Amino acid sequence: MPPRPNRPLPLATPAGIEVLTKILTQGPIPRVEIARRTGLSQAAVTKAVAPLIDAGFVTDQPVAVSPDEHVESQLGIGRPVSPLTVVANSVSVIGLKVTPTDLIGVTTDFTAGIRAVRHRRLPETSADTVAANLVELARELIAEIEASDAGPLVGIGVAVSGDVDAEHGVVRDSPFMGWRDVPLAAALTAKLDVPVVVTNDVRALTVAEHWFGVGVNADSFAVVTIGSGVGCGLYINGEVVSGAHGVSGELGHLPLAPGELVCTCGRRGCVETVASSDAILARARETTGQADLDLAGAIELAHAGNEDAREAFDRAGEVIGSALAAMVNLVGPELVVIAGEGVADYDLYEQRMREAFAAHAFGAAGDCRLMLRSHTFDDWARGAAATVIRSYVRGEPPLQR
Structure with missing residues (x-):
C-alpha cells in the first residue's frame, strides 16, 4: 500500500474542501465572505471549518477594525472581524524541479511560501542517476525540515x-531528459516512503499561479514559458487543463516554424525550433558567423544594434506572437503570463511578438492581456510543491485520505 500523508486533513465533504481552498487561496477571509463566494450558508461554513481550527490547520484570531472603518462582517457593521487564515507552518511540502544539468529543491509551508532552497548539479541525465540524486536531495531537505x-x-x-x-507518476516522453516511460514516482516513493507527485513542469507552474499567484482571481489564464523549450499551461472553466491523455497546451510544438527545422521532439517546424533560447542562439551563430557565440553574447550584440543577431530575436518574436494568437483564438483566456528563464530577453522581441499577436488574434481575442512575470528555477520547484498542496487539500492520489 502506498504511503499516505502523516498528517491527514479533517475534510470529509466537498463543502469542507471548498471552504479550505477559499481560505488557502484568498485568505485572510471572513466566514460571511466565504459563504458569499461559495453559495454555502454561514452555518455550513462554520461546520466545515471547525475541525480545521481544532486540528490547527486554520486560525480565526480576530483582527481589530478602527472605529472609522465600516467593515461588514459576520459580527455586524464596524464590529471586530475574525478572518479565517491558514496556519502556514501546520505542514511542510518539498518541491523538486528537474533540468538536464541541475536539480532544484525547495521546502515550503502550507501556503507555498519558500522556506529553504537547495541546488544539486547532475553528472548526467540517465533516469537511474537522476532518481538517485533526487532521493539524496529530498533527504537533505527532509533533514532540514526535521531540524526546524x-x-x-x-x-x-x-x-x-x-x-x-x-496519475501514475510516469514520465512518458521527455526529449530534454532523453527519457521514455520512466516510472519516476514509484522509484522515489520506494526509497523515501513519502507520497510523491510527478507532473509536467509548466502545469505545475500554472497550478502555483492559480492557487497562489496572478490566477487567484482570474476566470481564465494561460502561462507561457520561454527558455530551453516553449511550454504552455491553461486554466479554463475553473480548472488547470490536463487533457484527456495527460497532454495539453503544447504551444512549443505547434507547426508554425519553417518545415526544414527539426525539433528536439523529432518533428519538423515546431515553434521551439525558432523561439527557444537554444534556437535563438543557433540562429545568431549562423547569421553572425560567430560559431563560439554564447547566448549572453548574442543578447549583447542584439542590444548593440547588430542586425544579424537582432534577426534571430525578431524571428522568435514573430513565431511566438503567432503561436500566442492561435492559442488565444482557440481557448480565449483573459490573461497570458509570459514566464521562464527566457523572459530576460523579452525586450528584444516584445514589439515583434505583440505585432504578430495583434495581426493574428481574432476579434475580441486581441483584448487578452499579455503580461511578463519573471520566474527562476526556484519558482518551478515551488510549482511542484503547489501541486502537492492542491492534491493534499483535495485528497487526490497519492495523497488521498
Whole structure:
C-alpha cells in the first residue's frame, strides 16, 4: 500500500474542501465572505471549518477594525472581524524541479511560501542517476525540515518537462531528459516512503499561479514559458487543463516554424525550433558567423544594434506572437503570463511578438492581456510543491485520505 500523508486533513465533504481552498487561496477571509463566494450558508461554513481550527490547520484570531472603518462582517457593521487564515507552518511540502544539468529543491509551508532552497548539479541525465540524486536531495531537505520548527512533511512534488502521466507518476516522453516511460514516482516513493507527485513542469507552474499567484482571481489564464523549450499551461472553466491523455497546451510544438527545422521532439517546424533560447542562439551563430557565440553574447550584440543577431530575436518574436494568437483564438483566456528563464530577453522581441499577436488574434481575442512575470528555477520547484498542496487539500492520489 502506498504511503499516505502523516498528517491527514479533517475534510470529509466537498463543502469542507471548498471552504479550505477559499481560505488557502484568498485568505485572510471572513466566514460571511466565504459563504458569499461559495453559495454555502454561514452555518455550513462554520461546520466545515471547525475541525480545521481544532486540528490547527486554520486560525480565526480576530483582527481589530478602527472605529472609522465600516467593515461588514459576520459580527455586524464596524464590529471586530475574525478572518479565517491558514496556519502556514501546520505542514511542510518539498518541491523538486528537474533540468538536464541541475536539480532544484525547495521546502515550503502550507501556503507555498519558500522556506529553504537547495541546488544539486547532475553528472548526467540517465533516469537511474537522476532518481538517485533526487532521493539524496529530498533527504537533505527532509533533514532540514526535521531540524526546524516547520510542520510535518505531507508530500513531495517533482516537476519534469515533457509528456508526464501525473496519475501514475510516469514520465512518458521527455526529449530534454532523453527519457521514455520512466516510472519516476514509484522509484522515489520506494526509497523515501513519502507520497510523491510527478507532473509536467509548466502545469505545475500554472497550478502555483492559480492557487497562489496572478490566477487567484482570474476566470481564465494561460502561462507561457520561454527558455530551453516553449511550454504552455491553461486554466479554463475553473480548472488547470490536463487533457484527456495527460497532454495539453503544447504551444512549443505547434507547426508554425519553417518545415526544414527539426525539433528536439523529432518533428519538423515546431515553434521551439525558432523561439527557444537554444534556437535563438543557433540562429545568431549562423547569421553572425560567430560559431563560439554564447547566448549572453548574442543578447549583447542584439542590444548593440547588430542586425544579424537582432534577426534571430525578431524571428522568435514573430513565431511566438503567432503561436500566442492561435492559442488565444482557440481557448480565449483573459490573461497570458509570459514566464521562464527566457523572459530576460523579452525586450528584444516584445514589439515583434505583440505585432504578430495583434495581426493574428481574432476579434475580441486581441483584448487578452499579455503580461511578463519573471520566474527562476526556484519558482518551478515551488510549482511542484503547489501541486502537492492542491492534491493534499483535495485528497487526490497519492495523497488521498
